[in-house]
Amino acid sequence: MPPYPALHASHGGIWIATAEGTRPVGRGEAIRVAADTPVILLNAPLVGQRLGYAELSGLDILELYAFLHPARFAVPTPAGLARAVDLSPPERDEDVAAFLLEATAALLAVPDNDWREREGAWASVQSLGRLRWAWAPVVGPRIVKPRVDERWLFSRLPEWEEGAPRPAPRTIEIEPGDSEARLAELTGGLAEERPGQRAYAAAATAAFAPRAVRESPNMVLAEAGTGIGKTLGYLAPASLWSQRAGGAVWISTYTKALQRQLAAETQRLYPDPVLRRERVVTRKGRENYLCLLNLEDALHGGFAGRAAVLAQLVARWAAYSADGDMVGGDLPGWLPTLFRRNGPAALTDRRGECVYAGCPHYRKCFIERAARASADADIVIANHALVMVNAARGREVATRPTRYVFDEGHHLFDAADAMFGVALTGSETIELRRWILGPEAGGRGRRRGLQARLSDVASYDEAGGVAIADAVRAAQALAADGWLGRLNEGQPFGPIEALLAAVRGLTYARAEQPGDAGYGLEAELAEPTPELIEAAAPAAAALDALVRPLVTLGRRLEAVLTEGPDWLDGPARARVEGAIASIGWRAETVAAWLALLARVGGPVDPDHVDWLSVERVEGREYDIGLHRRWLDPTRPFAEIVLKPAHGALVTSATLTGGGDWSVAEARTGAPHLARAPARFQVESPFDYANNAEVLIVTDVKRGDIPALANAYARLIEAANGGTLGLFTAIRRLRAVHARIADRLARGGLPLHAQHVDPIDTGTLVDIFRDDPAASLLGTDALRDGVDVPGTSLRLVVMEGVPWPKPTVLHAARKLAGGGSAYDDRIVRARLAQAFGRLIRRADDRGAFVLLSAAMPSRLLDAFPSGVRVSRVTLEDAVARVAERLSTTVRIGHDADQAG
Structure with missing residues (x-):
């Protein structure tokens, strides 16, 4: 039995288990125990959120699982963990804490058996011990030091090989009958x-x-x-x-x-x-894959605290990963969320600073390996x-x-x-500044500026060296660290920050309305004020001074490739080619910014929609800028992708x-x-007429949060869980979740929520799919991307008609696309997608409930033909859902038992 107690907190209660037994506790006592004693937890951020104690820490069993079984997935729930460690799942919420002790004992016994991920574990746990990882003193003594030095991580990863260029595809004709035979x-x-x-x-x-x-x-x-x-x-x-x-x-x-x-x-x-x-x-x-150079930096002091622990666990995973994909690959989606945003993004190449062949890990790079593999x-x-x-x-x-x-x-x-699209914003310009200048005063990490990345080119090609110096000098005009604070104080520094200050002032003047609750603001880029026009001119001059040396540098690098100096071997050539592509992308971005600034005070471009914005979350500003989108973005798509x-x-x-x-x-x-x-x-072969129905509830008043929450709770109870709740606003989702989660949990119906639970969306869907009694609340990402066949999803509830948000961009497209008919097309598509989550197999049965009396009859053709659509009261909807789904739940349970 592990030497520490286990703590479990859900919306249904809080329990602590020790060798002597399990007892329920209050929130205050749970926090005191967790603060004074190391406790075993399942998903510490989630437990901390439920206790209202964000700094909760302990021995998270998911971290232990990730260390022992890297690149193996487990649903991060008691039932999912039970399957992963071959134990019987706890039957009741109050049994979970005791189960965590049992699961911990099973995991700690793994090193004593035939452990296929043993290689590298001893060296890793020594490093984790120095970082004061909570599990290190417990698991470390159980891992035997290898007799010989291990091939660990960077030496263990295979190298990709350069192959001959693939010839162009042959011209062949395939007959339809051949496709049917295949x-x-x-x-x-x-x-x-x-x-x-x-x-x-x-x-x-x-x-x-x-x-x-x-x-x-x-x-x-x-x-x-x-x-x-x-x-x-x-x-x-x-x-x-x-x-x-x-x-x-x-x-x-x-x-x-x-x-x-x-x-x-x-x-x-x-x-x-x-x-x-x-x-x-x-x-x-590229931003999806682990960058080995960033990981090396993190392992050698670039990260501190919890972020350094994450780096060690990611290193364990990297040695066993199939492809190095950190987003949707074999890295468990829940692992980064355990560290509360400490480090995951810094382990990928999100800034576009790859040095390609200049990287010591270039031949082992996951990104380059995938690119070469796809060529063949x-x-x-x-x-x-x-x-x-x-x-x-x-x-x-x-x-x-x-x-x-x-x-x-x-x-x-x-x-x-x-x-x-194009966005000339503070966050975009500061990223460009960092890419060109590298670390400035007080900066840390391995980030290197343009001068450092291309030092050998600068020493070889004088004109290229001058272009680099000119670009570095011009980048000083871009927004710098602390720019938002300076704008709030009315003290912008440089022409770009002055432009952003003018954008902010005009956006507030024209867009802020009473009761906007601190959400983002936007205004058309029409009839600009003299202040904005005056700020645009020096900003354009600063960007022009930047784009010119970037274009020159790109040309000089192409000349270096042509001239082929002695130092330009294969790896150096690859690095220069990568630099050309990266510089070209930045130059195109700055040129697009210049085109956007030319619109300020200039003629309207009928092919584009331009606007100003102040991005806010709960009243806190986080970005400001100008935006441009194509009125019809399929034009560049057709030109660049389809026509070739x-x-x-x-x-x-x-x-x-x-x-x-x-x-x-x-x-x-x-x-x-x-x-x-x-x-x-x-058309679909499914029997929608018999297997599904649409209920439009007519007596839930729009904007009445208590009534909305009551409707969701009653419908979920009627369906006995298995409900996907869809919202058009995060604020309403959070409000409804806060009102009904405890109530449902007391009835044995777990409720999970996007934008509430500190869990990534993919993992939330995995949890929902895994438990037929669970329900899930979410927004657009769940409306379009969820595939949950079987009884785990048997009811879809939408809070209202999914009308498009009335933004500047939408207004322009609506005007060009036929007015209200354009809105109707969008709503039909969204309703069709939402309904499509419900029936995924021929034997699926379910109900679709729309909590809006204002649903227009003209939009009902969004649903499959033959589906019965009824306008009913909430009372009738609850009864119809219970009647329709009672058989479904029983059949699904029997099938699970038989399986």
């Missing part, structure tokens, strides 16, 4: 007959036909309802084309959940895991943002994909909107958003192509 291989002879899936695979084949006209890709728009089997439907022609043509197909998604699902589905293509790792590669943006892969699983970044400014020009599949294609508009491609399949269950094909085409860039896309549509 689909039959993937689904297996015993699979259920799916005519819709076969038709889908045949239609998708057109995206892989040879291109006939330059800049006119073969584009296929395919809307396939939930349950059709889209993934295997497009993997069939994609895998055929890749194997026969010798090229890579990039499959792009919007959510990490679908990326994981796709990776799992490719097991049907390549059952052999070794071959699958070669033929299927998942690619993400058959299937590359990416995301919309990376595809656009790669097409706009990627270094891999010779291996640009020619065939794309855009799954979750209804999100292409939003992804392009974010990618091709030979074929593109864009698919989704809600591609038309409850409207017609013109909606799908407008939101995917099709009107900007010379050749019209092919269209395919097939």
Whole structure:
């Protein structure tokens, strides 16, 4: 038995367990015990939040699990931990504290057995002991020192190898019948007959036909309802084309959940895991991967306190990780959240300061390994943002994909909107300053400025050295540390801070309204004041003085590559090529800022929407600036991504958003192509009429938080949990959660909430999926990206009609897009996506409840045809939910028991 007590706190109560037994305690006593005695906890930040004691610390059993079993996932709940350590889960809330003692004993026994992650553990626990990690004195003595020095981390990681350039894909034709035959291989002879899936695979084949006209890709728009089997439907022609043509197909998604699902589905293509790792590669943006140079800095004093402990645990994980992906990979999503934001971001390359071949770990770099692996892969699983970044400014020009599949294609508009937008803000300019200047007075860490990163180039090329010095000098005009404080005091320093001060003043003058509760403000960039116009001119001059040397430096670096001096070996060439790409990106950004400033006092640009903003959270300002977005962001998307491609399949269950094909085409860039896309549509095979219904509650008054909370509580109780609650405002979500969490917990119904629980969204969904009695509250991310088949999700409740937020950008697009009809299209799409969370399998049953009497009848066609829609009182809705779902819960429970 562990020598420490265990503490468990939930909305249902607080308990402490020792060898003598378990007893309930009050909040005050729990805090006193935790402050005086090391206690064993499960998710210390969550327990601390429930106790109202944010500084709670102890022996978090999740940290022990992460140390002993790096790169192994466990749902961070008592039941999930029980499965991970092969114990029986606690049946009641009051049994959890005692279970934590039992689970701790099981984990501490791991080093005594056949422990596959033993390598590196002894050295790691010694380092953790010096950092005063709470578990070190307990687990350290149980780990035997190895007889010989271990190959630890940086020496253990494999090196990637440079391969010969891949030839261009061959020109081949795939017949629809071939795709159907491949689909039959993937689904297996015993699979259920799916005519819709076969038709889908045949239609998708057109995206892989040879291109006939330059800049006119073969584009296929395919809307396939939930349950059709889209993934295997497009993997069939994609895998055929890749194997026969010798090229890579990039499959792009919007959510990490679908990326994981796709990776799992490719097991049907390549059952052999070794071959699958070669033929299927998942690619993400650089900021998702662990940077080994940043990790080395953290391990050697760059981090302190709890952040240093996290670095050691991440190092343990890195040695066993499949791909080094810290966001959605095999690093448990809950691990960084245990450290309350201390360090995770600093372990990735978020500032774009990579020195490429100048890094001592370049040959082991996870990012470079993924890039090279994707060059030879058959299937590359990416995301919309990376595809656009790669097409706009990627270094891999010779291996640009020619065939794309855009799954979750209804999100292409939003992804392009974010990618091709421009923001001249304080936070953006200070990041650019840090990238150019490196650490300034009082700075710490391994950050290096442009001069240090390119010192050898500066010594070789005089003109390049002058350009670097000019860029460093010009960067002094950018916003610097403490800029927000100086603006609040009316003491801006330099032309950029003066511009931001003028933006702030005008935004407050025009946008602040009584009762805005401290939320962000924005105002159109129209009829600017003389103060803003006067501030824009010196700011533009400062940015012009910066962009010129950056452009010059890029050209000088290209000349260095051409001249090929003696010191320019292969690694140095790669580093210079990386610097060219990075400098080019910054120069493009500054040029876009200049174009935005030209709008101040100048003519209106009909293709763009410009506005001013002051970003605030609960009344606290955190950013200020000017913004520009394309009125139609699919224009640059079509130009940069679609036109160079030979074929593109864009698919989704809600591609038309409850409207017609013109909606799908407008939101995917099709009107900007010379050749019209092919269209395919097939409805879901699910029996929505019998398995689901929509209830519109008419007697919950809008804005009445107590009534809203009561409605959520009663509906969740009627469904016996299994509820996904969707909100359009974080403030209302938090208010409802605070009112009902304790009440539900007393009934044995756990309630979790995005923006409340200190847990990442992916892990919250894992917890929700794992417990049929649990419910989950969230916002947009849960409306669009949750896949929870079975009885764990049987009720969806929306607080109201999901009207778009009335921003400056939305107002401009609404005016250009048909007025109220534009809003209706957005609402239909959101309702369709929300309803789509409910029925994920043929045997799913559930109810969809909308707490809004103001739901217009014209929008009801957002739901699948045949679904019964009723306007009812809350009392009737509760009764209908209880009646419909009572059988579902019982069947689901029986199935779980049988399993």
